[in-house]
Amino acid sequence: MSYKWLLIIPIAVLILSSAVLIYLYQERGEWFLKSIELRGGTVITLEKPQSITLQEIQSALPEASIREIKSLTASLVQIQVPPEEDRDAVLSKLAEMGFRTEKARIEFIGPALGEAFWQQTQYAILIALIFMAIIIFAIFRKPLPSFYVMLCAGSDILVTLAVMQLLSIELSLPALAALLMLLGYSIDTDIMLTTRVLKGEEDLGQRIKSAIKTGLTMSGTSLGALLAIWLLSISPILSQIALVLLIGLSVDICFTWCQNAVLLRWWVEK
Incomplete structure (x- = not known):
């Protein structure tokens, strides 16, 4: 029972992130700071x-x-x-x-072209989420574990956007590309976790520990490579993608292991 308190962390982060976005929307009249590519x-x-x-x-x-x-x-x-x-x-x-x-x-x-870019990127993210949800449900055939995977991915995006606004990082085409990459990475780690928990043969605790070890190794190596790209500032576009992914992957560690892992264990033990 003691592990369930970990859910407090992602819930608190989600509430704070939602509050930040709502407050900034009331102050500026828009949810996100948009770059020239998206506003002209x-x-x-x-x-x-x-x-x-x-x-x-x-x-x-x-x-x-x-x-x-x-x-x-x-x-x-x-x-x-x-x-x-x-x-x-x-x-x-x-x-x-x-x-x-x-x-x-x-x-x-031009402003019209910027608005068209913004509309297209929103459609791209929505379509990506729909296809990911279909594929995940087809893999696991269980509604709640599949929902937990999508909940984690959505939480990663929401919190990453809130942190970007706090740091005055504009939503641009490179940033949107990084968010789509983050979706893929988040889904990847959550599928690995869910597969280990649902289909492993060891004790449940051992399955989760094994998934944590693998997941944190994956995240650590990715964060190291992204940090190097960001510090070297090889290209403005690469630096922006690296920075957004650094934020997103750090957020993903919290939501994968404090939210998804806890919810999955709770569901399996019922």
Whole structure:
């Protein structure tokens, strides 16, 4: 009976995450901070001179979102401005500050295209969840264990999104790709756990301990590789994917072993 108290942890995390998202929605009028790809606008990427700070850039361009991108060879700055802002005026201000704007990389996404991207990504996640649910039920043929697997995956996504908003990480196409990867990883570890518990021949406690050992080894190696990618900052896209997955896989450890494992053991012992 003593193991059931572990459910308090994921329940508390889910409540806090839901409260964060609701509060931020009331404050901003939208559930998530969306990147230029999903709301439209102009992205200017160029090399940052050593003498210029991010605070100076932000003061000169108060309407812009500024982000520094560090690599092994150079320090870049990414400037995102809303679609209604004059791109040439922004480039003129940057040139006055000492930037070499002739080497700038400029990308523009219209608001309608950004909205279309956002709609398509929502459909992609929904379809992925539906197909995953069908496959999981086909594998186990038991409603509650199958539901526990999907509950864990949904919890991972919800909490990861809440942490992203707390850290001001925008929801972008790379972040959405990372969330889809997280869905796959979460389902993978939960299928491994459920298979061990339902189809193993050892004592129930031994089955769960064996699954924990395998699952934590998988998570540890993945987290180590992702941490290396994020620290090296090889590419802005890879760094963003790695950061979202670092958050998501850390969350998945909590929900797989404090939620799914507990619910499965409770169900088997009934």
